[in-house]
Amino acid sequence: MNNVKHCYIHIPFCKKICSYCDFCKLFYDTGYVSKYLEILKEEITTFYQGEVLDTIYIGGGTPSSLSDKELESLFLILSCFKRSSDCEVTIEANFDSITESKLDICKKYGVNRISFGLESTHSWILKKMNRKLDLEYVRHIIRYCKKIGIGNINVDLMYAFPGESLKEVGEDIEFIKSLDVSHVSTYSLMLEEHTKLFLEKEKPISDEVDAKMYELICSQLSDYSHYEISNFCKDGYFSKHNLCYWKNKEYYGFGLGASGYLGDVRYINTRSITHYLQKKFRYLEEKLGIYDKIEYDVILNLRTKEGISKEDFFHKYSIKFEDCYSYFELVKEGYLVEEGNFISIPEKYFYLSNEIMVRLLEECKL
Numbered sequence: 001m002n003n004v005k006h007c008y009i010h011i012p013f014c015k016k017i018c019s020y021c022d023f024c025k026l027f028y029d030t031g032y033v034s035k036y037l038e039i040l041k042e043e044i045t046t047f048y049q050g051e052v053l054d055t056i057y058i059g060g061g062t063p064s065s066l067s068d069k070e071l072e073s074l075f076l077i078l079s080c081f082k083r084s085s086d087c088e089v090t091i092e093a094n095f096d097s098i099t100e101s102k103l104d105i106c107k108k109y110g111v112n113r114i115s116f117g118l119e120s121t122h123s124w125i126l127k128k129m130n131r132k133l134d135l136e137y138v139r140h141i142i143r144y145c146k147k148i149g150i151g152n153i154n155v156d157l158m159y160a161f162p163g164e165s166l167k168e169v170g171e172d173i174e175f176i177k178s179l180d181v182s183h184v185s186t187y188s189l190m191l192e193e194h195t196k197l198f199l200e201k202e203k204p205i206s207d208e209v210d211a212k213m214y215e216l217i218c219s220q221l222s223d224y225s226h227y228e229i230s231n232f233c234k235d236g237y238f239s240k241h242n243l244c245y246w247k248n249k250e251y252y253g254f255g256l257g258a259s260g261y262l263g264d265v266r267y268i269n270t271r272s273i274t275h276y277l278q279k280k281f282r283y284l285e286e287k288l289g290i291y292d293k294i295e296y297d298v299i300l301n302l303r304t305k306e307g308i309s310k311e312d313f314f315h316k317y318s319i320k321f322e323d324c325y326s327y328f329e330l331v332k333e334g335y336l337v338e339e340g341n342f343i344s345i346p347e348k349y350f351y352l353s354n355e356i357m358v359r360l361l362e363e364c365k366l
């Protein structure tokens with residue numbers, strides 16, 4: 001048995017395809033959903049070894065695009081997982097497909113955290129994104145979640161959309177704050193190749209404006225804890241599941257295009273639905289050596305406010321962090337902070353985190 005406590009399940013179906021989307025997704029088709037769930041069950045049965053899980057994350061795609069009946073079938077499949085008493089069970093949902101009855105089903109099967117894709121509140125941006133949103137319905141659904149006892153709610157916001165102003169980003173944040181949710185995730189839009197926006201030759205926002213938007217978001221969300229570069233939460237409401245990624249822990253990944261990390265192996269499942277339905281699950285497997293593991297640890301840990309624990313590092317690799325990396329110059333320049341046992345990027349330099357990580361990795365002594 002592996003020492004795995006976390007699990008990701010990918011539901012790739014979406015009723016509409018967003019113009020910026022580079023995720024693994026398929027147009028919703030009820031015939032495909034039932035075949036997909038059947039094969040997903042087989043994949044889980046083949047690989048899951050009965051560990052007690054601390055987090056289960058159902059992402060997509062859009063899991064809420066499934067019908068009530070399909071959702072019930074999904075949860076019955078997932079009932080094979082052993083869960084710890086405080087297991088965090090998250091499902092992603094979009095406001096154009098979530099309903100009260102779907103939320104009731106989620107509640108019935110133990111979902112205790114919901115992550116909503118809101119992305120923007122501005123109609124011209126939503127139109128260009130190929131998304132729909134009724135702000136009154138958003139308020140209603142958030143109220144309903146709280147009413148049925150799912151108070152752990154995340155809302156995703158995308159910013160730096162081509163042509164978007166600082167004022168519009170500020171208005172989005174104000175709207176999200178008015179929902180009084182426990183968690184906010186923010187993403188700066190990347191114009192990925194092969195997306196509609198990229199093919200339409202939309203111009204990305206300048207780095208300078210992007211940095212200003214990030215700064216504005218951070219200041220408007222100052223009553224939340226900025227516990228990871230892109231994530232903000234109220235007291236204690238951090239995403240246990242996402243922390244498993246940032247703490248470089250092992251996790252199962254099931255479903256089309258899902259990735260996982262088991263033992264020494266990181267893997268990615270196929271993105272081809274044809275292959276997936278033929279049970280050719282794995283597309284890529286990368287066996288990690290100690291140097292790869294150390295590098296993953298550094299890159300992922302530094303995304304969090306807490307940063308790298310030197311003690312944990314030594315415990316894991318039997319080598320001192322300072323014997324691996326010359327980081328004192330970065331500390332002297334203020335890009336890294338050393339406090340007790342931890343080394344971290346100060347919040348004011350989060351927006352430079354990629355550059356800081358690259359510099360640190362270049363200082364590797366191994």
Ligand code: SF4
Binds near residue numbers: 014018
């Ligand atoms: S809902 Fe999410 S996964 Fe589906 S197309 Fe939009 S961004 Fe992509």
